[in-house]
Amino acid sequence: MSQLLITGGAGFIGSHTCLVLLEAGHRLVVLDDFSNSSPEALRRVQELAGPLAGPRLQLIEGDLRSPADLAQAFAAAPIEAVVHFAGLKAVGESVAxxxxxxDVNLSGSRALLAAMVQVGCRTIVFSSSATLYGSPESVPIAETARVAPVNPYGYSKAAVEQMLADVCASEPGWRVARLRYFNPVGAHPSGRIGEDPGGIPNNLFPFLSQVAVGRRPSLQVFGSDWPTADGTGVRDYIHVMDLADGHRAALEVLMAEPPQLLTLNLGSGRGQSVLEVVAAFERACGSPVPYDLVPRRPGDVAATVADPSLAERRLAWRTQRDLEAICRDGWAWQSANPQGYGPRGD
Ligand SMILES: NC(=O)c1ccc[n+]([C@@H]2O[C@H](COP(=O)([O-])OP(=O)(O)OC[C@H]3O[C@@H](n4cnc5c(N)ncnc54)[C@H](O)[C@@H]3O)[C@@H](O)[C@H]2O)c1
Structure with a gap:
């Protein structure tokens, strides 16, 4: 059992990972300012973890960029490792x-690393993104592919990755995993926790499920003339519970092995088109989902698919859940919680 700090633990990926880590026996301090999440997510994580594991999660409401809030989080318990989810993630918003x-992604991560140095904690798992590959030269994409972001969000992830490499080079003892997620989707199979974006969703899955539940009239499919089998964009969708398991595995490897810098793609290695996803979702929810084919969005790419073989070798981990499970679990969450966790004032 380890004592872990989870930044952004109330968010979509963070909440599912908190549950997996509690179930694995760890004690958690969550630091979150709820700028894009609800305390209700953590309450449900504790409920799902049960009366024995649930109380092992402690919440500090605070801002990653605030040294005082970070000091409070690190004072709550002797932290052995950090899982760093907190950040902003909407590509379009990052352009605007x-x-x-x-500020949030780079200065927040810098403040976190400075606080870690101060308390002598040298182990961190960082949420990076396949976005930093930009327009890949070929698919599947291995970790050796060029890092070439095409928007401020991607640049901020690449910059934090570099900052992590720099601290590793500055002194021995750092144990760092930079996990490059492909497209995290789905929900816990209980339907109690899931993705609850504020405002209009940016990504296919939450949009699709909000159309299916009647919150939005129809789905916009951006581009039907891509050089793919059916003309729509192809992505590598990874069930959020598989992603959560990947974090548990990465932490175990970091803590068991000598200090190192690990850089790993977390994806399924399978590409699925928008229309394939729509069809699978229709099977899961049992009714047609209206959609409109509209022009491509600037900055989008035809296909991104992970080569996950390095993560499979290094973590003895691979995805277990397919698109049918993603849609079934995503629909269980959305149909039981049509308004997500409830109003957040946005
Ligand atoms: N969801 C994706 O498609 C995806 C893909 C690749 C990488 N990522 C990365 O994974 C991480 C988690 O993503 P998610 O989908 O769970 O996002 P999310 O928005 O659901 O979760 C982020 C959490 O961080 C919190 N937060 C934001 N700014 C904060 C601050 N200044 N101080 C404290 N807490 C703060 C939010 O309230 C939220 O709870 C992010 O770093 C994101 O960039 C996400």
């Missing part, structure tokens, strides 16, 4: 408001 993205 880049300074906010540099």
């Amino acid at each position: 408001d880049p300074l906010r993205y540099w």
Whole structure:
């Protein structure tokens, strides 16, 4: 059992990972400012973990960028390792408001690393993103592919990755995993926790499920003339519970092995088109989902698919859940919680 700090633990990926880590026996301090999440998510994580494991999660409501809030989080318990989810993640928003993205994602991560140095904690798992590959030269994409972001969000992830490499090079003893997620989707099979984006969703899955549940009239499919089998964009969708398991595995490897810098793709290795996803979702929810084919969005790419073989070798981990499970679990969450966790004032 380890004592872990989870930044952004109330968010979509963070909440599912908190549950997996509690079930694995760890004690958690969650630091979250609820700027894009609800305390209700953590309450449900504790409920799902049960009366024995649930109380092992402690919440500090605070901002990653605040040294005082970070000091409070590190004072709550002797932290052995950090899982760093907190950050902003909407590509379009990052184009409109880049300074906010540099502030939260870069300055927030810098403040976190400075606090870690102060308390002598040298183990961190960081949420990176396949976005930093930009327009890949070929698929599947291995970790050796060029890092070439095409938007401020991607640049902020690449910059934090570099900052992590720099601290590793500055002194021995750092244990760092930079996990490059492909497209995290789905929900816990109980339907109690899931993705609850504020405002209009940016990504296919939450949009699709909100259309299916009647919150939005129809899905917009951006581009039907891509060089793919059916003309729609192809992505590598990874069930959020598989992703959560990947974090548990990465932490175990970091803590068991000598200090190192690990850089791993977390994806399924399978590409699925938008229309394939729509069809699978229709099977899961049992009714047609209206959609409109509209022009491509600037900055989108035809296909991104992970080569996950390095993560499979290094973590003895691979995805277990397919698109049918993703849609079934995603629908269980959305149909039981049509308004997500409830109003958040946005
Ligand atoms: N969801 C995806 O498609 C995806 C893909 C690749 C990478 N990622 C990365 O994974 C991480 C988690 O993503 P998610 O989908 O769970 O996002 P999310 O928005 O659901 O979770 C982020 C959490 O961080 C919190 N947060 C934001 N700014 C904060 C601050 N200044 N101080 C404290 N807490 C703060 C939010 O309230 C939220 O609970 C992010 O870093 C994101 O960039 C996500």
